[in-house]
Amino acid sequence: MGEELHTILNKQDEAFDERQFLKYDLTFEIGDKTFSYSVLDSEKNKFLAIGSFRNHLNDVIPKVPWLRNPFHLIRGIISNTRFTLIPEALFSASEKDNYYNFILEKESGDNVSFDKLDHLGLYSVYCIPVHTRREISAVFSKVSTCHISSILIENIWMNVKNMTGRKVFLNLRDGQFDLLVFNGNQLVYCNGFHFRTPEDVAYYVIFVYEQLNLNPEETGLCLLGNVEKLSPVYDLLFRYIRLIEFMGRNEGFKYSYLFDEIPGHSYFSLLTPALCGS
Numbered sequence: 001m002g003e004e005l006h007t008i009l010n011k012q013d014e015a016f017d018e019r020q021f022l023k024y025d026l027t028f029e030i031g032d033k034t035f036s037y038s039v040l041d042s043e044k045n046k047f048l049a050i051g052s053f054r055n056h057l058n059d060v061i062p063k064v065p066w067l068r069n070p071f072h073l074i075r076g077i078i079s080n081t082r083f084t085l086i087p088e089a090l091f092s093a094s095e096k097d098n099y100y101n102f103i104l105e106k107e108s109g110d111n112v113s114f115d116k117l118d119h120l121g122l123y124s125v126y127c128i129p130v131h132t133r134r135e136i137s138a139v140f141s142k143v144s145t146c147h148i149s150s151i152l153i154e155n156i157w158m159n160v161k162n163m164t165g166r167k168v169f170l171n172l173r174d175g176q177f178d179l180l181v182f183n184g185n186q187l188v189y190c191n192g193f194h195f196r197t198p199e200d201v202a203y204y205v206i207f208v209y210e211q212l213n214l215n216p217e218e219t220g221l222c223l224l225g226n227v228e229k230l231s232p233v234y235d236l237l238f239r240y241i242r243l244i245e246f247m248g249r250n251e252g253f254k255y256s257y258l259f260d261e262i263p264g265h266s267y268f269s270l271l272t273p274a275l276c277g278s
Helices: 095-101 130-139 150-162 198-211 230-238 256-260
Strands: 007-013 026-030 035-041 046-053 073-078 082-088 111-117 122-128 144-147 166-172 176-183 186-194 219-223 245-246
Touching: 026 130, 046 256, 073 122, 073 150, 082 095, 095 111, 095 122, 095 186, 111 144, 111 150, 122 144, 122 150, 130 186, 144 150, 150 166, 150 176, 150 186, 166 198, 186 198, 230 245
Parallel strands: 026 073, 073 144, 166 219, 219 245
Antiparallel strands: 007 046, 026 035, 035 046, 082 122, 111 122, 166 176, 176 186
């Protein structure tokens, strides 16, 4: 018997038809203990469904069985902090395990994969833990995967490619967060962190500002993911950083009325053009 389902949200538009899966694209994001999904009507370029759970995928499937159906396209985002970035000029696919092991330690059965970030001349080399790989293969027969770092870097770059100056981006996840710094259209910093308290988040953000000599009175912070204005994280950050804004939703898509109740910066990685293809 599986664990009790801990649902954050699970919504489908009335137009969502469980019999018409071949016209839908499914994107899912899978963490160590979390699973989220979005469904895009690829013919209308419109998002029709979204769900998020604090559960393993194998606990979600019995309650949302239509996830097993064939889709037009299935993309999987690996949501963890186990990655490193390698410049394209230094990258060789045959050396991916060595790149990863130089920074992190691969456990037995883990799979090392990589994404090419065309716009920045980088590769993201990352780990798919063995338990995550087994969960995915047990449900999805054909899926393209990529790392959350790749989704964030490429899609934030699309927002800043004409920007001048420096800006910091904070993507808050469940117990983890991603911190990216761009100077114009150049990525100068990207890392993932674990946290337990809002103070942990504030500490790492301020530490990065200090290490990169960023002036908190002048360098703005853009928030996305699981963070709200009326929250301890926001309150702590605002004590030190005056220029805080929230990322907007991608205007290249249409959205069901269901998304009117969801802040535009939430679930950024699920609702952006995916580059998954490895």
